[in-house]
Amino acid sequence: MSPIIEIPHLEEIQLDRSRPLQQQLYRQLHQLILQGRLQPGFRLPSSRRLAKELGVSRNTITLVLDQLKQEGFLSSRMGSGCYVNRQLPQDCLGLEASVWDSSVRPPVLSRYAQGLEEHGMRAEDAQGAADLPFTVGLPDLTRFPASTWSRILKRHSDRTCLMGFDDPMGHQPLREALSHYLAASRGVRCQPQQVLITQGAQQALALCALVLLNPGEQVLVENPCYAGAREALLARGAQLEPLPMGPQGVDTTALPSHTQARLMYCTPTHQYPLGGILSAGQRLQLLDWAASKGLWIIEDDYDSEFHFHAKPIAALQGMAPHTPVIYMGSFSKTLLPASRLGYLVVPEALAATFAKAKRYLGGDIPMLLQAAAADFIAEGHFVRHLRRMRQCYQHKWDHLQALLEPLAGRVETLAESAGMHLVLQIDGVDDQALCQAFLRNGFGSTPLSSYYLQGTSPRHGLVLGFAHSNGAGREAVVRLLHRLLATEFAP
Amino acid sequence: MSPIIEIPHLEEIQLDRSRPLQQQLYRQLHQLILQGRLQPGFRLPSSRRLAKELGVSRNTITLVLDQLKQEGFLSSRMGSGCYVNRQLPQDCLGLEASVWDSSVRPPVLSRYAQGLEEHGMRAEDAQGAADLPFTVGLPDLTRFPASTWSRILKRHSDRTCLMGFDDPMGHQPLREALSHYLAASRGVRCQPQQVLITQGAQQALALCALVLLNPGEQVLVENPCYAGAREALLARGAQLEPLPMGPQGVDTTALPSHTQARLMYCTPTHQYPLGGILSAGQRLQLLDWAASKGLWIIEDDYDSEFHFHAKPIAALQGMAPHTPVIYMGSFSKTLLPASRLGYLVVPEALAATFAKAKRYLGGDIPMLLQAAAADFIAEGHFVRHLRRMRQCYQHKWDHLQALLEPLAGRVETLAESAGMHLVLQIDGVDDQALCQAFLRNGFGSTPLSSYYLQGTSPRHGLVLGFAHSNGAGREAVVRLLHRLLATEFAP
Numbered sequence: 003m004s005p006i007i008e009i010p011h012l013e014e015i016q017l018d019r020s021r022p023l024q025q026q027l028y029r030q031l032h033q034l035i036l037q038g039r040l041q042p043g044f045r046l047p048s049s050r051r052l053a054k055e056l057g058v059s060r061n062t063i064t065l066v067l068d069q070l071k072q073e074g075f076l077s078s079r080m081g082s083g084c085y086v087n088r089q090l091p092q093d094c095l096g097l098e099a100s101v102w103d104s105s106v107r108p109p110v111l112s113r114y115a116q117g118l119e120e121h122g123m124r125a126e127d128a129q130g131a132a133d134l135p136f137t138v139g140l141p142d143l144t145r146f147p148a149s150t151w152s153r154i155l156k157r158h159s160d161r162t163c164l165m166g167f168d169d170p171m172g173h174q175p176l177r178e179a180l181s182h183y184l185a186a187s188r189g190v191r192c193q194p195q196q197v198l199i200t201q202g203a204q205q206a207l208a209l210c211a212l213v214l215l216n217p218g219e220q221v222l223v224e225n226p227c228y229a230g231a232r233e234a235l236l237a238r239g240a241q242l243e244p245l246p247m248g249p250q251g252v253d254t255t256a257l258p259s260h261t262q263a264r265l266m267y268c269t270p271t272h273q274y275p276l277g278g279i280l281s282a283g284q285r286l287q288l289l290d291w292a293a294s295k296g297l298w299i300i301e302d303d304y305d306s307e308f309h310f311h312a313k314p315i316a317a318l319q320g321m322a323p324h325t326p327v328i329y330m331g332s333f334s335k336t337l338l339p340a341s342r343l344g345y346l347v348v349p350e351a352l353a354a355t356f357a358k359a360k361r362y363l364g365g366d367i368p369m370l371l372q373a374a375a376a377d378f379i380a381e382g383h384f385v386r387h388l389r390r391m392r393q394c395y396q397h398k399w400d401h402l403q404a405l406l407e408p409l410a411g412r413v414e415t416l417a418e419s420a421g422m423h424l425v426l427q428i429d430g431v432d433d434q435a436l437c438q439a440f441l442r443n444g445f446g447s448t449p450l451s452s453y454y455l456q457g458t459s460p461r462h463g464l465v466l467g468f469a470h471s472n473g474a475g476r477e478a479v480v481r482l483l484h485r486l487l488a489t490e491f492a493p
Numbered sequence: 494m495s496p497i498i499e500i501p502h503l504e505e506i507q508l509d510r511s512r513p514l515q516q517q518l519y520r521q522l523h524q525l526i527l528q529g530r531l532q533p534g535f536r537l538p539s540s541r542r543l544a545k546e547l548g549v550s551r552n553t554i555t556l557v558l559d560q561l562k563q564e565g566f567l568s569s570r571m572g573s574g575c576y577v578n579r580q581l582p583q584d585c586l587g588l589e590a591s592v593w594d595s596s597v598r599p600p601v602l603s604r605y606a607q608g609l610e611e612h613g614m615r616a617e618d619a620q621g622a623a624d625l626p627f628t629v630g631l632p633d634l635t636r637f638p639a640s641t642w643s644r645i646l647k648r649h650s651d652r653t654c655l656m657g658f659d660d661p662m663g664h665q666p667l668r669e670a671l672s673h674y675l676a677a678s679r680g681v682r683c684q685p686q687q688v689l690i691t692q693g694a695q696q697a698l699a700l701c702a703l704v705l706l707n708p709g710e711q712v713l714v715e716n717p718c719y720a721g722a723r724e725a726l727l728a729r730g731a732q733l734e735p736l737p738m739g740p741q742g743v744d745t746t747a748l749p750s751h752t753q754a755r756l757m758y759c760t761p762t763h764q765y766p767l768g769g770i771l772s773a774g775q776r777l778q779l780l781d782w783a784a785s786k787g788l789w790i791i792e793d794d795y796d797s798e799f800h801f802h803a804k805p806i807a808a809l810q811g812m813a814p815h816t817p818v819i820y821m822g823s824f825s826k827t828l829l830p831a832s833r834l835g836y837l838v839v840p841e842a843l844a845a846t847f848a849k850a851k852r853y854l855g856g857d858i859p860m861l862l863q864a865a866a867a868d869f870i871a872e873g874h875f876v877r878h879l880r881r882m883r884q885c886y887q888h889k890w891d892h893l894q895a896l897l898e899p900l901a902g903r904v905e906t907l908a909e910s911a912g913m914h915l916v917l918q919i920d921g922v923d924d925q926a927l928c929q930a931f932l933r934n935g936f937g938s939t940p941l942s943s944y945y946l947q948g949t950s951p952r953h954g955l956v957l958g959f960a961h962s963n964g965a966g967r968e969a970v971v972r973l974l975h976r977l978l979a980t981e982f983a984p
Binding site: 022025029032072074089108111137144146159160162165167202205208212214215216233281283286315321322326340342349351354359363367370 | 513516520523527560563565566578580581582599600602603604605606610624628631634635637639640642643646647650651653654657658659677680691692693695696699703705706707708721724725727728730772773774777787788789803804806807812813815817829830831832842843845846849850853854855858859860861862
């Protein structure tokens, strides 16, 4: 028989009577055992005695002791009460005080994650959470038909068939609505069975990298380039090589005669962020070159809905029936960032493979939002909304351009970048610092140099997302820019 | 002056008058140029003449010609009409007929994607889309409080502040509600700033692989193992090594004295799919061993809410303040699969790095669903729902076990697998074929052998997800099993 030993640390148990007692008592006994202060073989007082000493109901004591028995910390012998389990590995007790203190370094991270840790929080990362005026990529949410959207959501929100598993490709009605929309408005050649719904454009990019690229292989990207694409490719271990660039985007007359790349990423309809547009002839040259080199093309058609002066040029993907093009887009700008709906159009023979890879990258996409987007398109709200927003953004763009005219000479506005953002080229300025100064004044922006690949010579300046600005905000941001360029950032 | 040449292929233009004409005419002229049948320098008839010949309004003709000019396919000279652009690269025309025919093979896919293509559509993949009875992982959706959920969704569905960008970690109210819930119910030590919201458990796994692992490195996994974890690790290029297994899960007395692995994945509270539970002592041994080898542990706590006979054992993560544990879970089983909400609890020092990596893997999670889940927890609906479902699933489990008793000897039910599924071990059966036979009869299931790593000796049998079955379904599935084992699958 073990001697009767009472809890030596009973007086250390501190219970806050304003909160549930069971959880507190469990946690504290558990810690006393783990720390080795209640040693294996120690016998606990009876539950009646414990209840009295601690001022807790016997029922609570019983529940806590049962939980600790269940977990193997305590054991009981018929008629002789409750002991700290002798089978607990001796060298693990006291663990909290020795092995697991904060001086022990955690295991290392992947090289990719170490890189993320090292390059700190860049200005563009810092803005992720903020819906500041002039944050790039944010549409004018005040003009979104929220009551229509809400009414459509309500229609679907208690449907049991939208609560379980989705089709691995995405919700069929949305894929149908999208394939009609993309064929009619963008000249994309697609059937619903080629359309995959993704978690925004970002997952579409990560998925392309996973399916089309082995770690360590080369990828050709525009320079400057969309940061989301660059980072998704780097996450896959890609070696990024800049494409030759001309005033309209990729310079199709200077494409290399030899390349080891397997993949190229481009924005032919509106170079991101500068705004160049490839003509039909340039598109044909690009396609022909890619085919001859055995390259995949990811065609990111991120804002063709907001071309102001003409219908946008038809997509590369649709120029012939069998192009090696993966077409991508998202609803973040055309609908809502928080819809988190993006899409890929892939050759039909590859659709099942993309769907499997998507399953393991993140799985299904919420069906409620897909069903709502499908109705929003099919009932004509989408096209009406786009028409209104095109006018709205053009008005804002005209206004911002006019306001910036007095700064000409120092600030060059790249008008073709219009859509939802405007690129201001400001030679010789430290644009990271300028962006920080904007942040301190309550304005978003992205440094133009941050879009360029490491080791290349960037242009400097600011990218301003004007889509959700108002008139007073545009006046204020130009005043601020004027003031900063005359003082802190004077040449 | 160029000679006046009329369109030689005018008669080939076929317009379907029941559909919008502009799009059709654009597409057909575009093709005639791309195919080289309207050659560079050819002059088109006047818009008046075209309108008359084709029976289309002059306005439509003008819009189409303007679009083709805009795209660089046509050019116009003052006073002499509209020509096919001489600047189109000659060798790209006729492209559709030559380079881009279907005999040209598309570029190759990544080795990972080729692997996905090759191992075909497995039974468990095929079930993804189907909500068949006994599909593993599907909760009882008919018992979900859909009207409460719908009411909460409505409350948030037109809030502008939920339409833009999310916090990179996830929606703050959900992270707060979760950190309270996980501390109280699972003994997890966490503050909201350690919680990341993910696109289901699957993205949580992909994110851990990206942040904790370099391609080509070893990972220790349970064997059998959750397929979603195995595939997410393989997508990252991991080499999978089986952990030694005992009746309660990982055999903590047989852990290797040397390992090159950087990471282990385990389900200590309910081994998936077999159901073993590691005791407190075993948990301490596992933690101590992992710390001594510099290993990360991914603790997947996928269904601890549905332990029937006792409160589940507290999480590995919370056994000491500084464990090298990444804790993960999801709302797919406890709430709805289509909520697509999962979560990670990471050491606070790593939270910013995980958030950045998440940004490039898929970006934000829909805020509407996060806000609804936060309210559902904070208002007590979640805990009430779990209590009801625990009783409901226990009843179904008892019933299914009773029905299977007559098959004892041939079919061993692994009772500890209870929760939402039951594992039936059936020695010597071809379980892939048995699963296919189930599918043909309208029942889901997963072959037990499919959970084992390649090259190891699997057990055979079926895993049945009973959570969304009804009484008649359970009787029918046992009758079917009985019949199949007596006929097609007789020993």
